[in-house]
Every structure is written in C-alpha cells, then in structure tokens.
Amino acid sequence: MSDWKTLPGAPLTEQVFAIGDVHGQAKALRSALVQIKDTPRNGMPSHLIFxxxxxxxxxxxxxxxxxxxxxxxxxxxxxxTFLPGNHELMLLEAVRQPHWGMNLWAQNGGMAVINEIDPEGKIRLVDDIARTLGVELGSFISLIDAAPDYLRLADVLFVHAGISPHEDMDTFLNQGRDMPSKMSDHWAWIRDEFLYHEGGWDAHGHLVIVHGHTPHNMGQRIDPAIAGQYLDRVDTHHRVCIDAGAAGMDQVALLEFSGDQYRITVTHEVPFNPALEETVTPDECENEIR
Known part of the structure; x- marks a missing residue:
C-alpha cells in the first residue's frame, strides 16, 4: 500500500474505504474486502463506498x-454505499428499454453477464433476455435504483466518472441518469474535460474527487506498494483514480481515508510478483488518460 498522504481539505469523520471499477473480477474484489476486514480500525465508524x-x-x-x-x-x-457507474446504467436501459439499450450494453461488456446467466445461449429474443435479466439480477437492479448518484463527505466527492470543470457542480451532479447526447455531459461518462483539468474544483482548492471509469495503468498490473504513483493525482489535478484497469485484468483499486490522511493500493487474484511483472512507469501511463 502507498504511503499516507494528507488531504488538502477537512478531515473525514469516518474511516472510509473506496473500491473502484471491478468489471467482474470477483477474486480481486474479494481480496480487497478481506484487506479491509484486516485493516486496523481508527475508532471512527467504518464506511465502504463502491x-x-x-x-x-x-x-x-x-x-x-x-x-x-x-x-x-x-x-x-x-x-x-453503492454508487452506480455507466455500466450499471446501461444494464438498466437493457432491461427496461431492450430494443434500444440491449445492443449498447451487450457490445460494452454486457455479454459477459448474459453468458453467465445463459451459458448455453438458449435465450435468443431480446425481450426474453431482458425478462431473464430482470429476474436473475432483480436484487442488484433494486440496489442500483436505490443508490445515490454521488456522495460527498467533508471535502471529498465520490462519483463514478467525474464532474465538468465548465458547469455548475450541483447541476451537473443532479442531472439524473438519462443517457446524455454527449458523453462529456454526464457524471457517469465524462473523460477528457475532467481528467485534464488542473484548476481545482472549489474556490479554496480543498475538494478532491474520487472517481473511476478511466484506468491510468496502460494495461499493466500495478505493484500495490507504489499504487499511488499511478492513481493519485491530488497534487496536480485534485483527484484520485480508483479504476485500476479491471476491465482487462485481475486488478482492483482500494483507497482508504483516516481523518485527513489517505492511501491507495491495488489487489489481485494472482499475487503481484515484481520480478515477473512487465511494468511501465507512471509517466508513461499518463498517455493512456483519454
């Protein structure tokens, strides 16, 4: 796990853990949950945010x-606390408006879910697939429906993809879940405008955004001891990325806050072995942010 660093703003009143994009990497996720369980408590209430x-x-x-x-x-x-990502929002559209949303979701990774539910491919019609998903994933869909879109604790904002540096923050965050006409117009989809912004998010430069959606590791497994070198952009961009590239590998980011301190690591299904890993430098990883 990376060394502790100090937040620029107010300390949190809970011991907070945050897990970013998981994308079906259950063993890495369960490893992260075990690590949280084994982390000494600081006397404050403990809170896990997805x-x-x-x-x-x-x-x-x-x-x-x-x-x-x-x-x-x-x-x-x-x-x-569970916060939805764009893949959860696509799932909702696939179930509720299948003739519009099923193809988009399936082409963006949803087929992996469909194939788990129907491994023999017996369900062919779009409406039948949607009904099956609604039944098999009913509790998860209810969780998505009940989830807030974002969460702010002191001077830390948790949101899936990010916020716009050019729009009123509250308006941007409270726009709802409809698919935007441009991906840069939504908190579950935004990339470049958010990722490259270095001007801070509030007048005092205290607010830090914790987000996923865009991995920063060039498809490489990260040594947990130096995860911050890849994922921490607080000093330059006032944000921390907790997408460690799980869409393509067994790697999940785990962020911890204790008072005004924070640190980040990653967990894997297969333990990380620096001697066997092909790595890139954090500077090279900047080229992936797009």
Whole structure:
C-alpha cells in the first residue's frame, strides 16, 4: 500500500474505504474486502463506498454482485454505499428499454453477464433476455435504483466518472441518469474535460474527487506498494483514480481515508510478483488518460 498522504481539505469523520471499477473480477474484489476486514480500525465508524462498474467484461460478474451485496459482512464495516457507474446504467436501459439499450450494453461488456446467466445461449429474443435479466439480477437492479448518484463527505466527492470543470457542480451532479447526447455531459461518462483539468474544483482548492471509469495503468498490473504513483493525482489535478484497469485484468483499486490522511493500493487474484511483472512507469501511463 502507498504511503499516507494528507488531504488538502477537512478531515473525514469516518474511516472510509473506496473500491473502484471491478468489471467482474470477483477474486480481486474479494481480496480487497478481506484487506479491509484486516485493516486496523481508527475508532471512527467504518464506511465502504463502491464507485460503480461492478459488472461487465470480466469473468465472475454474478459473484461480484453477491460480494457487493454481502460487503458489509465480508469487509466488517459499519456501512456500505453503492454508487452506480455507466455500466450499471446501461444494464438498466437493457432491461427496461431492450430494443434500444440491449445492443449498447451487450457490445460494452454486457455479454459477459448474459453468458453467465445463459451459458448455453438458449435465450435468443431480446425481450426474453431482458425478462431473464430482470429476474436473475432483480436484487442488484433494486440496489442500483436505490443508490445515490454521488456522495460527498467533508471535502471529498465520490462519483463514478467525474464532474465538468465548465458547469455548475450541483447541476451537473443532479442531472439524473438519462443517457446524455454527449458523453462529456454526464457524471457517469465524462473523460477528457475532467481528467485534464488542473484548476481545482472549489474556490479554496480543498475538494478532491474520487472517481473511476478511466484506468491510468496502460494495461499493466500495478505493484500495490507504489499504487499511488499511478492513481493519485491530488497534487496536480485534485483527484484520485480508483479504476485500476479491471476491465482487462485481475486488478482492483482500494483507497482508504483516516481523518485527513489517505492511501491507495491495488489487489489481485494472482499475487503481484515484481520480478515477473512487465511494468511501465507512471509517466508513461499518463498517455493512456483519454
């Protein structure tokens, strides 16, 4: 795990853990939950936050859903908050407006979920697939429906993809879940405008955004001891990325806050071995932010 660093703003009043994009990597996710359980408590209430994209692309989506639903017990925390990502929002559209949304979701990783539910491919019609998803994923869909779109704790804002530096923050965050005409116009989809902004997010430069959606690791596995070198952009961009590229590998980011301190690491299905890993430098990873 990276060394502790100090937040620019107010300290948090809970011991907060945040897990970013999981994308069906259940073993890496469960490893993160065990690590949280084994982390010494600081005397404050413990709170685990998921920033979305639990499903799609990876091999164990249904187990990821079960782990999220059981996360309070698995991580031994007092509270769990789930925030939806764009993949959860696409799932809702696939189930509720299948003739419009199913193809978009399936082409963006949803087929991995469909194949787990129907491994023999017996369900062919779009409406039948939607009905089956609604039944098999009913509890997860209810969780998405009940989830807030974002969460702010002191001077830390948790949201899936980010916020716009050019629009009123409250208006941008409270626009709802409809698919935007441009991906840069939504908190679940935004990339470049958010990622490259270096001017801070509030007048005092205190607000830090914790987000996923865009991995910063060039498709490489990260040494947990130096995860901050890849994912921490607080000093330059006032944000921390907790998407460690789970869409393509067994790697999940885990961020911890204690008072005004924070640190970040990653967990894997297969333990990280620096001697066997092909790595790139954090500077090279900047080229992937797009």
């Amino acid at each position: 920033t979305g994209d639990i499903i799609d692309r990876g091999p164990q989506n249904l187990d990821c859903i079960e782990a999220v639903r059981s996360a309070c017990e698995l991580a031994n925390v007092d509270k769990v």
